[in-house]
Amino acid sequence: MPILPKPVLQSIDYYMVGISKLKGFEKPIKLSSNESALGMSPRALEASLQSLQQSHLYPEVDTERLASVIGERYQLDPARMAFGPGSDELLQRLVNTFAGPGEALVHSKNAYMQFPIYAKLAGATPIAADDVDMHYNVDLIVSKINELTRVVLLANPDNPSGTYLSGAEVRRLHRALPDNVLLIIDAAYEEYALVSDYESATQLVHEFENVIVTRTFSKVHGMAGLRLGWCYGPKWVVELLTKIGPSFPVNTVANAAGIASIEDTEHTKMVLDHNQRWIATVTREFSNLGLKTYPSQTNFVLVGFPPECGRSAEETNLHMNSNGIIPRQFALRDFSDKLRFTVGTDDEMTTTIEVMTQFLRAA
Ligand SMILES: Cc1ncc(COP(=O)(O)O)c(C=O)c1O
Incomplete structure (x- = not known):
């Protein structure tokens, strides 16, 4: 008789943490795990x-x-x-x-x-x-x-x-x-x-x-x-x-x-100011591209890809990855048309918005 875990544990779905590596990119833009891009104090x-x-x-x-x-x-x-x-x-x-x-x-x-x-x-x-x-x-x-x-x-x-x-x-x-x-x-x-x-x-x-x-x-x-x-x-x-x-x-x-x-407290304030600025910017820019943005009180924005925007979440994710950017994709039915973007540094956010804009405008 082999050793067995408690039967209930066999029905646990693996909680996928955000990926952090992309082949061909030494330092990808990782927007997948809701970390603080500004680091610690x-x-x-x-x-x-x-x-x-x-x-x-x-x-x-x-x-x-x-x-x-x-x-x-x-x-x-x-x-x-x-x-x-x-x-x-x-x-x-x-x-x-x-x-x-x-x-x-x-x-x-x-x-x-x-x-x-x-x-x-x-x-x-x-x-x-x-x-x-x-x-x-x-x-x-x-x-x-x-x-x-x-x-x-x-x-x-x-x-x-x-x-x-x-x-x-x-x-x-x-x-x-x-x-x-x-x-x-x-x-x-x-x-x-x-x-x-x-x-x-x-x-x-x-x-x-x-x-x-x-x-x-x-x-x-x-x-x-x-x-x-x-x-x-x-x-x-x-x-x-x-x-x-x-x-x-x-x-x-x-x-x-x-x-x-x-x-x-100064560092915390700086992090919060940075976050507030980019949450507002990403929400505005992505909404202008026809995407659905969920109002965020966090350091990330969940983004929906309605059919009218011309691109699926899946193809957008692949395109972002091919440009060295990692949004968060979830392997769940309710999230199949969504991606989540964590606030990164100023440069990372500028690049992310540029790549998203080019891709969705070309749809
Ligand atoms: C809602 C929520 N709760 C809890 C955690 C766990 O955080 P930690 O274990 O790093 O404190 C996370 C991490 O992403 C989270 O998003």
Whole structure:
């Protein structure tokens, strides 16, 4: 009898990370993984280089300073934070903690594609609610909740759509949840959400016992390669998460860089200004080409290719690749007519818009 994984794991679709290599191009323009094109703060880089000298030691599990710096920046209670090697790991840990066999996790159909994988890994059943043209719909999510539901998981703002749910809508969803259902808000892109009706779900954590929020240093802080995420929730939950997590959830370098990055508010502002400018430009330019652009509160734009624009997503992707540019393509039916473009550097965005314009104008 051979060794066998849990049967449910055989039905997991591989979560394809964005490709980063193109044959014939030494340094392609990679717009496929929602990284920060401007890199991390120079102060964070300096702090990480310094901390490398301590690499032979296990990191002191002392995230106290990191927690207090984050707490000060966002007016949050450091005692309600837990850390991990990326928010991905924290989300997985959280779902594992609160959902299991015979129970269900509800998510929106086109949300972050790891969500059903977290559920299956925990032995729970993922239930996908319909959305409305890539926008979450609270009523459709609520319609999927029943006595088996233990977790509702939202990415707000969402990836890959870039859309968001207003604070009022998140609160309406929360009001519809029984007390024994945990609402997890994956707020990986929160810093980019500048619209006035977006509300940080960390505020809900102060008001309710069944809300927890995950955040990351991978996006606006440009530290995707260092792996650092945190979550904010009820004190007993974060204490439990810390107990059951890895012995050393945060490595020495990520810890040092994270502290310096939070403190470097000028760098964050520069990244946000750059992002806002290019999100507006790409949205305008691509819309002018007859493409459908989904309104983005993130560092990427999801783009639809309607038949009238004369080019399919597939052929556009191939053309972009042949010019050394890598948008994100998704092997899913709802995304077969779409590509996602992450904001790159000024030069990368200028080139991308030029190549797209020539290709679509020639259609
Ligand atoms: C919506 C969303 N959540 C979570 C993550 C995971 O981020 P990390 O594990 O790097 O913190 C990502 C990464 O792209 C994401 O898009």
